[in-house]
Amino acid sequence: MLTLSKYSFGIGDRFAQQGKAQLKAFFKAREAGLELTPVWNKSNREHQIIHTEPADARYAADMAVKATGWDSEYFVDADHININNVDKFIDHCNFFTIDVADYIGKPAANANINQFIKENDLYVGALNIPGIDETFTLTLLQLEAIAKKFLFATEEAARIYKHIELKKGAGNFVTEVSMDEVETAQNPVELFFILSSLGNLGVPVQTIAPKFTGRFNKGVDYQGDIELFRKEFEQDLLVLEFASKVFNLPENLKLSVHSGSDKFSIYPLMGELIKKHNKGIHIKTAGTTWLEEMIGLAVSGGEALDLAKSIYKKAYDRRSELCAPYSTVIDIDEKLLPPPSETDKWSGKQFAETLRHIPGHPLYNPSFRQLIHVGYKVAAEYSNVYISHINQNETVVGKEVSDNLYDRHIKRLFGI
Ligand SMILES: [Zn+2]
Numbered sequence: 001m002l003t004l005s006k007y008s009f010g011i012g013d014r015f016a017q018q019g020k021a022q023l024k025a026f027f028k029a030r031e032a033g034l035e036l037t038p039v040w041n042k043s044n045r046e047h048q049i050i051h052t053e054p055a056d057a058r059y060a061a062d063m064a065v066k067a068t069g070w071d072s073e074y075f076v077d078a079d080h081i082n083i084n085n086v087d088k089f090i091d092h093c094n095f096f097t098i099d100v101a102d103y104i105g106k107p108a109a110n111a112n113i114n115q116f117i118k119e120n121d122l123y124v125g126a127l128n129i130p131g132i133d134e135t136f137t138l139t140l141l142q143l144e145a146i147a148k149k150f151l152f153a154t155e156e157a158a159r160i161y162k163h164i165e166l167k168k169g170a171g172n173f174v175t176e177v178s179m180d181e182v183e184t185a186q187n188p189v190e191l192f193f194i195l196s197s198l199g200n201l202g203v204p205v206q207t208i209a210p211k212f213t214g215r216f217n218k219g220v221d222y223q224g225d226i227e228l229f230r231k232e233f234e235q236d237l238l239v240l241e242f243a244s245k246v247f248n249l250p251e252n253l254k255l256s257v258h259s260g261s262d263k264f265s266i267y268p269l270m271g272e273l274i275k276k277h278n279k280g281i282h283i284k285t286a287g288t289t290w291l292e293e294m295i296g297l298a299v300s301g302g303e304a305l306d307l308a309k310s311i312y313k314k315a316y317d318r319r320s321e322l323c324a325p326y327s328t329v330i331d332i333d334e335k336l337l338p339p340p341s342e343t344d345k346w347s348g349k350q351f352a353e354t355l356r357h358i359p360g361h362p363l364y365n366p367s368f369r370q371l372i373h374v375g376y377k378v379a380a381e382y383s384n385v386y387i388s389h390i391n392q393n394e395t396v397v398g399k400e401v402s403d404n405l406y407d408r409h410i411k412r413l414f415g416i
C-alpha cells in the first residue's frame with residue numbers, strides 16, 4: 001500500500017513555478033535530520049481560478065524533483081475534491097483529499113443509522129480512550145445525534161473513495177478525508193465516531209482533517225484559546241491512535257492541519273505533542289508560497305515592484321468579490337487596509353515588510369497579508385506578465401519561498 005510517511009508537508013504552488021525552491025527547504029530539513037515528505041496540493045477551485053489542469057501540477061512536481069535530484073517520495077494531492085470534480089485528477093494524483101464538509105448534517109438512511117448505532121453501542125456509558133485522563137460519558141441519544149450529523153458525510157467519503165479505487169486500484173493512492181471548512185469544530189468524541197464509520201465503510205484513511213477549535217485564517221497566525229486547542233489536539237492524537245487499532249484503519253493514520261501555514265503560536269505545542277505521543281502529522285500550507293512570490297517581486301524593485309503594487313490595487317478595489325469564497329478562513333479589518341494611493345508611494349522594502357509574516361515586526365499587517373492571499377486571482381489575470389516577472393527574479397523570489405518554508409514553518413514546527 002502506498003503509505004504516507006510520518007511527517008509530511010503540504011505545499012501549494014499556485015503558479016507552478018516554485019517547486020525547486022520549495023524542495024530546497026526539504027533538503028535543508030533532511031540535513032538537519034528530519035525526513036519530511038513534500039505533497040503538492042491544489043484544489044479544483046485553484047485550478048479554475050488560475051486556469052491550470054491537474055496534469056500541470058503533476059508536471060511541475062515531476063520537473064522540480066528531477067531538477068533537484070530529490071530521491072525520496074513525493075505526492076500530488078487532489079485537494080478538496082468531491083464526486084463532481086474528482087475525475088480529472090485521477091490520472092495525475094496519488095493523494096486525494098476527499099472533502100465532505102458540505103454533507104455534514106444531511107440525514108443518512110434510517111437503516112444505516114440503526115446499523116451505526118449497533119456497531120458502536122458498546123461505547124455507550126463510559127468511553128475511555130487510552131492516554132486520555134478524562135472519561136467521556138456517552139448516551140444512546142448522543143450516539144444517535146452523532147450518527148445523524150456525520151454518518152451521511154462518511155458515506156459520501158466512502159462513495160468517492162470507492163470511485164477512485166475502481167479507477168486507480170486499491171493501495172495505489174493516499175486517502176485523506178477533510179471536514180475543516182465549516183464553522184463548528186468537531187470534538188474528539190465526534191472524531192472517534194467519524195473514524196469508526198470510515199473504518200466500517202472500508203475507507204483506508206491515512207490523514208484526517210477535522211475542523212479544530214479556533215480560527216485557522218489563511219496565511220496568518222492562529223486566533224483562539226491556545227490552551228483549549230492544546231487539550232483538543234492532544235485528545236485528537238490519542239483518539240486517532242486508539243481508532244486506528246479498534247476500527248481497522250491504517251496504522252499511520254494522522255491528523256492533517258488545513259490552513260496550516262503561519263500558525264506560529266501553536267506550532268511549538270503541536271511539535272511537542274506529536275513527539276510526546278510518537279505520532280505523525282500532515283500540515284497544509286498551500287497559499288503561503290504565492291505570498292512569498294509577491295514579497296520577492298517587491299524586494300526586486302523596478303517593474304516587479306510596480307506589478308506587485310498594481311496587483312494589490314486591483315485586489316483592494318475588488319476586495320468583496322475576492323474575499324467572498326473564503327469567508328470561513330479569513331478575517332480582514334478593512335480599516336487596516338492601506339489605500340492604494342498610499343501603497344503606491346511605498347518602497348519595495350516597505351511593501352515586503354508589511355506583507356512578510358514576522359511576528360511582532362512593526363510593519364507587518366495581517367489584513368494586508370490576507371487580502372493579498374485571496375488576491376491570486378488578480379495575478380492570474382496578468383497571466384504571462386506575472387509569470388515572466390517571477391521568473392526574471394527567480395533568485396530573489398526563490399529565496400523568499402525557501403526561507404519562509406524552512407525558517408518560519410518547518411523549523412518552528414519541528415523544533416529544529
Ligand atoms: Zn481544507
